[in-house]
Amino acid sequence: MKYEVVIGLEIHAELSTQSKVFCGCSTKFGAAPNTQCCPICIGMPGVLPLINKKALEYTIKAGLALNCSIARYTKMDRKNYFYPDLPRACQISQYDMPVCQNGYLDIVVNGSTRRIGINRIHLEEDAGKLLHDQYADSTLVDLNRSGVPLIEIVTEPDLRSAEEAKVFLETLRTILRYIDVSDCKMEEGSLRCDVNISIRPEGQKEFGVRTEMKNLNSFRAVYRAIEYEANRQIAIMEEGGTVLRETRRWDEGAGKSFSMRAKEHAQDYRYFPEPDLPPIEIDDEWVEEIRRQIPELPDQKRRRYVEEYGLPEYDAGILTSSKDLADYFENCVKLYENPKAISNWLMGDFLRLVNEKNIEISDVPVTAENLVKLLKLIDSKVISGPIAKTVFEEMFNTGKDPEAIVEEKGLKQITDRDELVKVIKRVLEENPKSVEDYKKGKKKALGFLVGQTMKATRGKANPQLVNEILLEELEK
Amino acid sequence: MELYKLTVHEAVDLINKKEVTYQQIVQSALQQIHEVDKDVKAFITLTDERALEDSRQLDAVKADEEGLSVLAGIPFGVEDNICTQGVRTTCASKMLDNFVPPYSATAFSRIARQRGVLMGKLNTDEFSMGLTTETSYFHETRNPWDLNRIAGGASAGAAAAVAADEVFYALATDTGGSLRRAAAFCGVVGLKPTYGMVSRYGVISSGSSMDQVGPIAKNVKDCALVFQAIAGSDKADPMTATARVADYVGALADDIKGLRIGLLRECFDKGIDKDVKEAVLNAAKTLEGLGAHVEEISLPSVELAPAAHCVILSAEVSSNLGRYDGIKYGYRVERCQDLDDLYKKTRTQGFGDEVKLRVMLGTYALSAGNYERYYLQALKVRTIIKAELEKAFEKFDAVVLPTCSTTAWKFGDKVDSALAMFLADKYTAPASIAGVPAITIPCGFDVNGLPIGMQLMGKPFSEATLLRIAFTFEQNTDYHIKRPAIDWR
Amino acid sequence: MEITVKDVEYLAEAAKFEFTEDEKQKFAQALSDVINAVDVLAQTDTQGVQPTIYVISVKNVFREDEVLPSMDRDILLKNAADVQDGCYRVPKVVE
Numbered sequence A: 001m002k003y004e005v006v007i008g009l010e011i012h013a014e015l016s017t018q019s020k021v022f023c024g025c026s027t028k029f030g031a032a033p034n035t036q037c038c039p040i041c042i043g044m045p046g047v048l049p050l051i052n053k054k055a056l057e058y059t060i061k062a063g064l065a066l067n068c069s070i071a072r073y074t075k076m077d078r079k080n081y082f083y084p085d086l087p088r089a090c091q092i093s094q095y096d097m098p099v100c101q102n103g104y105l106d107i108v109v110n111g112s113t114r115r116i117g118i119n120r121i122h123l124e125e126d127a128g129k130l131l132h133d134q135y136a137d138s139t140l141v142d143l144n145r146s147g148v149p150l151i152e153i154v155t156e157p158d159l160r161s162a163e164e165a166k167v168f169l170e171t172l173r174t175i176l177r178y179i180d181v182s183d184c185k186m187e188e189g190s191l192r193c194d195v196n197i198s199i200r201p202e203g204q205k206e207f208g209v210r211t212e213m214k215n216l217n218s219f220r221a222v223y224r225a226i227e228y229e230a231n232r233q234i235a236i237m238e239e240g241g242t243v244l245r246e247t248r249r250w251d252e253g254a255g256k257s258f259s260m261r262a263k264e265h266a267q268d269y270r271y272f273p274e275p276d277l278p279p280i281e282i283d284d285e286w287v288e289e290i291r292r293q294i295p296e297l298p299d300q301k302r303r304r305y306v307e308e309y310g311l312p313e314y315d316a317g318i319l320t321s322s323k324d325l326a327d328y329f330e331n332c333v334k335l336y337e338n339p340k341a342i343s344n345w346l347m348g349d350f351l352r353l354v355n356e357k358n359i360e361i362s363d364v365p366v367t368a369e370n371l372v373k374l375l376k377l378i379d380s381k382v383i384s385g386p387i388a389k390t391v392f393e394e395m396f397n398t399g400k401d402p403e404a405i406v407e408e409k410g411l412k413q414i415t416d417r418d419e420l421v422k423v424i425k426r427v428l429e430e431n432p433k434s435v436e437d438y439k440k441g442k443k444k445a446l447g448f449l450v451g452q453t454m455k456a457t458r459g460k461a462n463p464q465l466v467n468e469i470l471l472e473e474l475e476k
Numbered sequence B: 001m002e003l004y005k006l007t008v009h010e011a012v013d014l015i016n017k018k019e020v021t022y023q024q025i026v027q028s029a030l031q032q033i034h035e036v037d038k039d040v041k042a043f044i045t046l047t048d049e050r051a052l053e054d055s056r057q058l059d060a061v062k063a064d065e066e067g068l069s070v071l072a073g074i075p076f077g078v079e080d081n082i083c084t085q086g087v088r089t090t091c092a093s094k095m096l097d098n099f100v101p102p103y104s105a106t107a108f109s110r111i112a113r114q115r116g117v118l119m120g121k122l123n124t125d126e127f128s129m130g131l132t133t134e135t136s137y138f139h140e141t142r143n144p145w146d147l148n149r150i151a152g153g154a155s156a157g158a159a160a161a162v163a164a165d166e167v168f169y170a171l172a173t174d175t176g177g178s179l180r181r182a183a184a185f186c187g188v189v190g191l192k193p194t195y196g197m198v199s200r201y202g203v204i205s206s207g208s209s210m211d212q213v214g215p216i217a218k219n220v221k222d223c224a225l226v227f228q229a230i231a232g233s234d235k236a237d238p239m240t241a242t243a244r245v246a247d248y249v250g251a252l253a254d255d256i257k258g259l260r261i262g263l264l265r266e267c268f269d270k271g272i273d274k275d276v277k278e279a280v281l282n283a284a285k286t287l288e289g290l291g292a293h294v295e296e297i298s299l300p301s302v303e304l305a306p307a308a309h310c311v312i313l314s315a316e317v318s319s320n321l322g323r324y325d326g327i328k329y330g331y332r333v334e335r336c337q338d339l340d341d342l343y344k345k346t347r348t349q350g351f352g353d354e355v356k357l358r359v360m361l362g363t364y365a366l367s368a369g370n371y372e373r374y375y376l377q378a379l380k381v382r383t384i385i386k387a388e389l390e391k392a393f394e395k396f397d398a399v400v401l402p403t404c405s406t407t408a409w410k411f412g413d414k415v416d417s418a419l420a421m422f423l424a425d426k427y428t429a430p431a432s433i434a435g436v437p438a439i440t441i442p443c444g445f446d447v448n449g450l451p452i453g454m455q456l457m458g459k460p461f462s463e464a465t466l467l468r469i470a471f472t473f474e475q476n477t478d479y480h481i482k483r484p485a486i487d488w489r
Numbered sequence C: 001m002e003i004t005v006k007d008v009e010y011l012a013e014a015a016k017f018e019f020t021e022d023e024k025q026k027f028a029q030a031l032s033d034v035i036n037a038v039d040v041l042a043q044t045d046t047q048g049v050q051p052t053i054y055v056i057s058v059k060n061v062f063r064e065d066e067v068l069p070s071m072d073r074d075i076l077l078k079n080a081a082d083v084q085d086g087c088y089r090v091p092k093v094v095e
């Protein structure tokens, strides 16, 4: 029998506000334990939460970018349960009135577009962190993360494969970064994802029993966990068994998932309205103000790059995969109308060095102005292509102006015919064997002689001219 | 001179005339505390050294410069569920026996900034849940009018300390009548402000949607003075964003001519002591005699207030008290097997039965399947009560009713339970559940010589009107002047 | 409505209390008393009535996104019973 996999995601993204959602403590990652805490975020008695306006605005912004309708009236609720990372034994979240509802996100998988429904997005606070590894018999509690604003994005069960889930997450991450509401670093835990997964015989309408997969710390883990879990469930069905409703924990090292707890009875969180926080009214004017802050999103941008700049789909896809890269590209295009040449450089040496050095695009020392200068130097034949690569590396390391580098190191292309003739004559004299080979019909020898000439000029010779003169001299 | 017997404004007069020093005032109050508190037991924690040091500094300042505020140097007490930085704040619970908050409640800070002198922290019921302080982890507070009787609850320490002249006034909290009941039982003045009028920041949460801090004082003028100091919006409590402050001391005119006062008929039908009924009806007549239009009014939905209050309070309490888990502060069991055991042993040993009952009741009311029948229904009934009161306040400037149906009873006469509390709240719950202001003032004595309180409720932010009515009543009666007949010395 | 010992056991688990059999009986009775007393609410006709969560008409009270100094860790941890390496310590949590 053929089975269809049904997947829904619950994604938690930390919002990139400076301060926490209900107090003024910093949200910076990596501080010493419990140094970014105050009576409010450790839940001392009597102190009261205050909503960070920006956290709410980021939630609305995310909703707009994901095509949601925005609630005109909303409130915060309490979700009650005991856990050491939850200092008040209740999490401030949203229950029946999320800020955003009924949205969607279009993703492109294998060339075709799929629309994935967004059930809701709500604002809530993050919990603290438990440190298990230091001591055998105890766990330490660090509440720095307690109260960092989160949005929870819940999709409809519209995804049908591990690939789709992965593409969805990538697309979502790109958008959240574009609109600047979250840095979405899975390794720092600022993007987390739980996967609900079930299978059903192809053609069946009803959903199968679903399991919830936790502890997915990378996109790769999401992909692998879905593949694993789908196969596990199919194997159970094939054997005539039944899938249990449970929460499972993914072990990336083992490449397997393990049952954490049965979910026969959903835990009763006893949600009720947070009495300490006044309700929230969001009027059209506010929504429109936030909408105006949303930049052109990757999907639109990609289409525009193809239409306006005549770039191949592939180029457009890569250039728009990050807002910083797209911004960089557009800055270059403004200065120099040769989009394809710019695209080639960015997708080539630029991204290669970014990846090698593992830095952010915003930290690349090469300004758009300097990259364009470099391209102009190539176009006007001041430097050769190979030299340009060297110059670019230098620019990438030092942030220097390419003209200065070319000047300093004397890298200008030699285009003086007489000078090159001299050099080439010498090369031919020094390599009589190759000349002979060439004359015998071994055309490959020409390449060697070009190389020798370039070497003799330390790469500065205009390659076309070298070819031309060499042929002339060899024919003599 | 017995300085401790003075009211705030009398003491201020003497200080301004340089007839007494701050130290003399504070020493006098301290002496009274040492004299009577072994019997009254109003205090959980005494901050006597700090108080003496404060008064020494104030005298030094006063010698140099004038212009200290009215409450400067005046001894006061604070109910022990209001956080005071550096001074242990217990909520009368084993759970917080050793809790020293690193912050102060805004209401306390505002008085401290005026350089009021804190004498100590006053007894209450555990997490304010009780009628008699019998649920206090520490001891019972006794009524200065009769030491065999309760002083009310939960704010008994605050009311008794004021009645016994141990402090000039006190800050207390009111969630369903705590402050008003205790003030009435002890024959002093108590004001529960409009919800959102006084910051709840630093007040240990009980029923978050009803908790308010207010003054307990010897007379209406002192009450207005203190209220003026603590009222007004505070950035740390979002619910105070719309607080509108008036000139409360300035509003104290001996004139209520033309004011319309409703007399709540439902209170006098059943379940009320004869003496209380007579005293409050007499008080209404007095108000009429002073020029107010007094008219009977029926508000049938207020009968539902105690039930709605009970459910909402329990629900909020069940969530608010989840934070006491032995990890960040407060009591923690020494030995436990695992995390769950830590939670259960800490909470079982750290809380008393009344608190446990409340927490379970709230847990029940919020549970799946019960939420609609109890919690949500209580919120809807709250809407009905609120609407009915709003309608009444279109016609009336204030509504008069008893504060309690009885006077202070003897210890052991009634079982202190959630059910008893529920019944005792019947006159105080309506103002709490609707968030409107209410004041209690002495209006008579029963056959045993125990004080009776009259309650005035008004529309939101009408404290000035309530204070004016109370002041006028006080100016024309002498119930407030009588002090407990016990000779302490 | 009667609260049974089983109900008390469920509530005690949710609220993290542990009781002896006698205590369970006692709480079951006390809870039943209150639940019966508040049942007047369920008897009240509230059709078409909206719940009142907030008694005053306050809305949209926010703070700006500004970082304020956090509390000194030593002061913050002072009230905690078990502290290790600048953290609160609890018995081993098994996830």
Ligand SMILES: [Zn+2]
Pocket (backbone or CB within 6 Å): A020, A023, A024, A025, A036, A037, A038, A039, A040, A041, A042, A147
């Ligand atoms: Zn904080």
